[in-house]
Amino acid sequence: MTKKVLVLPGDGIGPEIVGQATRVLDALIENHGLDVTYESALVGGSSFDAHETPLTDEVLAQAKEADAILLGAVGGPKWEQYDISVRPEKALLKLRSELELFGNLRPAILYKQLADASSLKPELVADLDVLIVRELTGGIYFGQPRGIRTLENGERQGFNTYVYSESEVERIAHVAFKAAMLRDKRVCSVDKANVLEATELWREVMDRVSKEYPEVELTHMYVDNAAMQLVRAPKQFDVMVTGNMFGDILSDCAAMLTGSIGMLPSASLDANGKGMYEPIHGSAPDIAGQNKANPLATILSVSMMLRHSFGEGAMADKIDQAVSTVLDQGYRTGDIHTEGDKLVSTVEMGDAVLKAL
Amino acid sequence: MTKKVLVLPGDGIGPEIVGQATRVLDALIENHGLDVTYESALVGGSSFDAHETPLTDEVLAQAKEADAILLGAVGGPKWEQYDISVRPEKALLKLRSELELFGNLRPAILYKQLADASSLKPELVADLDVLIVRELTGGIYFGQPRGIRTLENGERQGFNTYVYSESEVERIAHVAFKAAMLRDKRVCSVDKANVLEATELWREVMDRVSKEYPEVELTHMYVDNAAMQLVRAPKQFDVMVTGNMFGDILSDCAAMLTGSIGMLPSASLDANGKGMYEPIHGSAPDIAGQNKANPLATILSVSMMLRHSFGEGAMADKIDQAVSTVLDQGYRTGDIHTEGDKLVSTVEMGDAVLKAL
Ligand SMILES: CC(C)[C@H](C(=O)O)[C@@H](O)C(=O)O
Ligand SMILES: CC(C)[C@H](C(=O)O)[C@@H](O)C(=O)O
Numbered sequence: 110m111t112k113k114v115l116v117l118p119g120d121g122i123g124p125e126i127v128g129q130a131t132r133v134l135d136a137l138i139e140n141h142g143l144d145v146t147y148e149s150a151l152v153g154g155s156s157f158d159a160h161e162t163p164l165t166d167e168v169l170a171q172a173k174e175a176d177a178i179l180l181g182a183v184g185g186p187k188w189e190q191y192d193i194s195v196r197p198e199k200a201l202l203k204l205r206s207e208l209e210l211f212g213n214l215r216p217a218i219l220y221k222q223l224a225d226a227s228s229l230k231p232e233l234v235a236d237l238d239v240l241i242v243r244e245l246t247g248g249i250y251f252g253q254p255r256g257i258r259t260l261e262n263g264e265r266q267g268f269n270t271y272v273y274s275e276s277e278v279e280r281i282a283h284v285a286f287k288a289a290m291l292r293d294k295r296v297c298s299v300d301k302a303n304v305l306e307a308t309e310l311w312r313e314v315m316d317r318v319s320k321e322y323p324e325v326e327l328t329h330m331y332v333d334n335a336a337m338q339l340v341r342a343p344k345q346f347d348v349m350v351t352g353n354m355f356g357d358i359l360s361d362c363a364a365m366l367t368g369s370i371g372m373l374p375s376a377s378l379d380a381n382g383k384g385m386y387e388p389i390h391g392s393a394p395d396i397a398g399q400n401k402a403n404p405l406a407t408i409l410s411v412s413m414m415l416r417h418s419f420g421e422g423a424m425a426d427k428i429d430q431a432v433s434t435v436l437d438q439g440y441r442t443g444d445i446h447t448e449g450d451k452l453v454s455t456v457e458m459g460d461a462v463l464k465a466l
Numbered sequence: 467m468t469k470k471v472l473v474l475p476g477d478g479i480g481p482e483i484v485g486q487a488t489r490v491l492d493a494l495i496e497n498h499g500l501d502v503t504y505e506s507a508l509v510g511g512s513s514f515d516a517h518e519t520p521l522t523d524e525v526l527a528q529a530k531e532a533d534a535i536l537l538g539a540v541g542g543p544k545w546e547q548y549d550i551s552v553r554p555e556k557a558l559l560k561l562r563s564e565l566e567l568f569g570n571l572r573p574a575i576l577y578k579q580l581a582d583a584s585s586l587k588p589e590l591v592a593d594l595d596v597l598i599v600r601e602l603t604g605g606i607y608f609g610q611p612r613g614i615r616t617l618e619n620g621e622r623q624g625f626n627t628y629v630y631s632e633s634e635v636e637r638i639a640h641v642a643f644k645a646a647m648l649r650d651k652r653v654c655s656v657d658k659a660n661v662l663e664a665t666e667l668w669r670e671v672m673d674r675v676s677k678e679y680p681e682v683e684l685t686h687m688y689v690d691n692a693a694m695q696l697v698r699a700p701k702q703f704d705v706m707v708t709g710n711m712f713g714d715i716l717s718d719c720a721a722m723l724t725g726s727i728g729m730l731p732s733a734s735l736d737a738n739g740k741g742m743y744e745p746i747h748g749s750a751p752d753i754a755g756q757n758k759a760n761p762l763a764t765i766l767s768v769s770m771m772l773r774h775s776f777g778e779g780a781m782a783d784k785i786d787q788a789v790s791t792v793l794d795q796g797y798r799t800g801d802i803h804t805e806g807d808k809l810v811s812t813v814e815m816g817d818a819v820l821k822a823l
Contacts, residue, residue, distance in 0.1 A: 198661070252625070257663050267631075267667030267668065270628070271627070272625040273625075275621045303553065305606065307614075310624030333718040357689070361693050361694045362693040368698075
């Protein structure tokens with residue numbers, strides 16, 4: 110049956126990078142028999158400008174109906190003046206929550222062709238390949254009660270709730286262990302179990318679920334130490350699994366270790382393999398509309414979509430291979446460009462990938 | 467009036483490193499007219515072994531009476547089997563909370579003599595000097611309600627509360643702005659105001675307090691981006707101020723950027739300048755009792771004590787200078803040793819500092 114993809118370009122550089130990713134989709138549909146159709150819709154600030162909400166009910170319904178979603182990026186200074194409830198980010202959070210996309214996969218991979226881009230010494234990051242598995246629909250991001258209240262003494266107090274139930278931890282544990290089975294079979298679960306009761310339970314459930322994966326080695330690490338170890342010796346990790354808030358911080362830290370966040374895709378999956386796919390970088394308003402942005406993270410997001418939602422591993426490999434080829438050929442957008450490489454535009458990078466496909 | 471210091475060596479390498487720091491104190495008392503007396507007591511695992519609690523009421527009372535506290539380190543695998551309520555860490559948390567030590571100063575400084583120790587490329591960290599100001603008695607560390615409960619469907623749920631009142635944010639804001647006035651006059655406040663209401667209020671209060679410090683430039687950054695920027699270009703920061711949980715993560719990340727956490731002291735201050743001083747590193751049970759640990763972070767904690775609690779800036783400068791001198795002379799404990807330096811023991815490093823004083 111034909112699979113349906115909802116394409117949500119979003120704000121800033123979103124439309125440009127997604128434009129190159131859909132060219133890749135088109136090529137696979139036309140020349141490689143990929144059985145997919147797609148339609149586009151507004152999300153984030155561009156939806157707010159048109160409809161006064163970052164995510165209309167109609168687009169949410171389209172997202173629910175789709176088999177997968179390809180997202181560009183949302184947000185920008187233009188919308189920072191508005192209330193948190195209508196900001197572009199809210200669309201992301203609502204899509205994650207309403208679609209129950211609890212399993213967020215964020216690979217931090219350093220391409221050997223880009224080894225110099227890292228701020229770390231080359232020997233510490235060469236061939237870095239860490240997978241961060243972040244719980245995406247629970248924890249303090251969605252916990253109730255939350256808000257700002259006025260105390261008896263008249264001063265205000267802001268509060269949020271960090272909460273995880275056993276079943277929420279179980280399902281993300283399975284995602285991590287299953288991912289590890291396809292890799293180096295090591296999972297490091299990150300918590301703050303020496304201070305937070307919510308993460309004491311997290312640790313206990315991780316231990317329990319790990320019994321179902323006897324081949325996988327499970328270790329635990331406190332989040333402060335995990336941040337240190339990522340900086341000190343990131344290659345010690347295979348899969349890291351953690352909650353929503355810690356995952357937000359650690360996955361960005363890990364991504365930046367590669368020095369090339371314009372290269373990193375991500376997947377957010379539900380229990381049935383439906384997913385939303387997006388680059389981990391932001392909407393980069395400063396270079397929006399200038400045909401300068403790196404489309405590779407978005408193109409690689411299409412690869413993750415084929416692999417995780419459509420079971421098209423071979424076609425995903427083709428995309429990964431094409432990206433590797435263009436890097437070998439020396440093509441670089443501004444963000445990853447160094448002396449001696451071929452500086453190309455967003456569209457030219459798309460051209461190069463299509464040619465390599 | 468003679469100042470009273472409570473010395474809490476703690477566990478693991480704690481007694482060894484504190485032993486060298488008190489030799490420095492002794493020297494200042496005997497030869498430089500420092501008017502201080504000190505007594506020692508048990509804390510952490512060693513207190514638990516003797517009294518079945520990581521912090522006795524008696525020691526807590528001594529701590530309240532003292533003008534300053536010098537702490538080594540607490541914890542170790544030996545005590546990880548026990549309940550969170552009696553673990554060594556609990557002593558730390560209780561001291562912070564009972565003494566209202568809300569202002570945690572964690573400098574991340576890269577000594578030019580140790581430039582190679584960093585995992586980052588030298589040019590990105592040379593002369594790094596960032597001060598992390600972490601709120602230490604509030605936020606999710608101490609918020610109520612907290613615990614593990616059983617839901618109606620029978621599954622358990624762990625929960626914690628992230629909470630900050632305006633007055634808590636105000637007082638830590640003042641600590642950060644005052645610190646910035648003595649430095650490069652730039653404060654970056656770190657929050658997650660696009661998701662957490664508690665940090666929306668945090669941001670608002672930071673803006674308000676900043677008006678009292680017109681010379682200081684205040685910027686705001688989301689915590690995920692802050693983790694990225696620390697890895698990408700740490701020298702962009704002067705003072706960073708943030709809540710308890712984010713501060714735990716970011717200060718360890720920043721410390722590790724220097725590659726030499728054996729060099730970094732910290733101060734935890736109350737509203738009147740009373741403080742607890744300790745190295746940021748842990749109790750390193752693997753090398754405990756071997757005369758191998760680096761005592762310099764603890765010695766530099768004495769320097770911070772003199773500066774912040776006793777108004778003895780000149781004497782603090784002397785210690786800092788002595789530490790710099792021993793580094794110049796090439797003395798290195800194992801943690802900071804590289805080919806060609808003089809490898810020394812804990813006690814020999816203490817000897818060298820005393821000689822340089
Ligand atoms: C935009 C923001 C709400 C989001 C998050 O915090 O999850 C982003 O930082 C991310 O990691 O996808
Ligand atoms: C030991 C632990 C409770 C403590 C904390 O989380 O505050 C430590 O990591 C620190 O940063 O001082």
